[in-house]
Amino acid sequence: MEDCLFCKIIKKKIPASTVYEDERIVAFNDINPQAPVHILLIPKEHYASLNDIPEEKKDILSHLLLKAREIAREKKIAGKGYRIVLNTARESGQEVFHIHFHLLGGRQMTWPPG
Ligand code: AMP
Ligand code: ZN
Numbered sequence: 001m002e003d004c005l006f007c008k009i010i011k012k013k014i015p016a017s018t019v020y021e022d023e024r025i026v027a028f029n030d031i032n033p034q035a036p037v038h039i040l041l042i043p044k045e046h047y048a049s050l051n052d053i054p055e056e057k058k059d060i061l062s063h064l065l066l067k068a069r070e071i072a073r074e075k076k077i078a079g080k081g082y083r084i085v086l087n088t089a090r091e092s093g094q095e096v097f098h099i100h101f102h103l104l105g106g107r108q109m110t111w112p113p114g
Helices: 006-012 059-074
Strands: 018-021 023-031 037-044 082-085 101-106
Touching: 006 023, 006 037, 018 059, 023 059, 023 082, 037 059, 059 101
Parallel strands: none
Antiparallel strands: 018 023, 023 037, 037 101, 082 101
């Protein structure tokens, strides 16, 4: 999508600190980290949010989640704990409308979220 920030990162028109990439997804460090580990995982296909993922594309969600788990292991936070966040639409705080999972870890999390 032309004017989507994360599509520009996928096309390498905007630089990002990439930690993983394959033919379907990209993972990169969040530019404004909220924890020692804060990585965003996105599909290369543009979908604005979870609300927009069609049923037949559901496999991309498990791929993103299991890759987040793998990165958590690599970053040595799997055992201690981590949080995966999927903000969806305006009231959740979603700001970039290209679906993304946040992988957060490396510090004690609090609950409830803000
Ligand atoms: P959300 O509020 O769930 O839409 O999250 C958007 C996230 O994208 C925020 O955590 C931002 O810090 C992050 N972000 C915005 N621009 C960039 C960028 N150019 N590179 C990496 N992360 C970004
Ligand atoms: Zn996009």
